[in-house]
Amino acid sequence: MDPGETDDAYALLAKGELIVHARALQAAAELGLGDLLADGPRTAGALAEAAGCEPGALRRLLGLLAGDGVVARAGGDRFALTRAGGPLRSNHPASVRSVLAMDGAVAPLVIGATGHTLATGEPAFPQVMGRDFYDHLDARPEQGEVFDGAMEDLTRVVAPGLLAVSGLSGTERIVDVGGGNGTLLAEILWAHPGAEGLLLETPRVAEAARIRLREQGLSGRCRAVPGDFFDHVPEEGDIYLLKWVLHNWPDEDALRILRSCRRAMAPGARLLVIESVVPDGDGPHPSRAMDLAMLVLSGGRERTRDEYAALFGRAGLRLESFREADARYGVLEAVPEQVTGPRPTTPG
């Protein structure tokens, strides 16, 4: 055998093993290892006791995490969190602990059922869990809270980049459609004291957002209302936000959401869609893993800029620009196509 062929085989095996590395990271997040190491190095034994683990097993997990640069040996049996592992801490400014913990709760079950999706083209989540993803979060509010917390953490990480390219003047009325627990809207309102906000969410999440916005002293200029973005989106916005919403849905459902927004939008209103846009070509990009994850989870998909433009066109919107916020996410800005006659009023 040509030595290059062995290298090729090992390279593929290493990619296949990534699932073990991912699971180790998720377990570290679930166990709170980042928080347990926040005040400095600890022995594997002390960590095992604090995390409720069998010491030998935890030591082996730490060995894998050390190889991946998440922790480092600090002499003997002591381990420290590295700078790269820092976002495992709950109080890190760019914490992703809850995101990784949520992945740990969902991914092994759902990704494990990828075979069902490949055979049928259908999402595996309803097959495995007995109901759609968001129905599941409503039926299991404790898991809903974990998911909302993960969205909150991830939003904090991307918010500075998004704000920098959002093009807001600062005095707009902003409607965040499917806005989660209000983290992005709060960041925008703090950055723009002259802006007002309205958040539309499912009843469970709208109530959580209402409480949070009040606790943050924003209820004077921001409301959270329950509703269904497939049916109706409030009409009072200058700016409509759809962040990480469209990728959850197949085209026909994404179109219904866009049409609800379009019906609500007055001439001059703008829609900002925040997503991980698939680049042209086949180069590596985080959207590629998320695309398969969305298919398996909910039948959703990641889209190219042209695919978004086509979807917008079918909803009576025109893509005006795409601005990258960071290496993962960007802002697609769309405006209503000029129509002659009255605005459409019937759901379609």
Ligand SMILES: C[S@@+](CC[C@H](N)C(=O)[O-])C[C@H]1O[C@@H](n2cnc3c(N)ncnc32)[C@H](O)[C@@H]1O
């Ligand atoms: C992936 S999360 C994104 C949340 C938020 N935009 C963010 O970026 O953090 C999608 C959100 O859509 C909400 N959602 C799902 N179905 C909905 C519906 N029919 N009407 C309104 N919101 C809905 C979910 O509750 C969830 O918070």
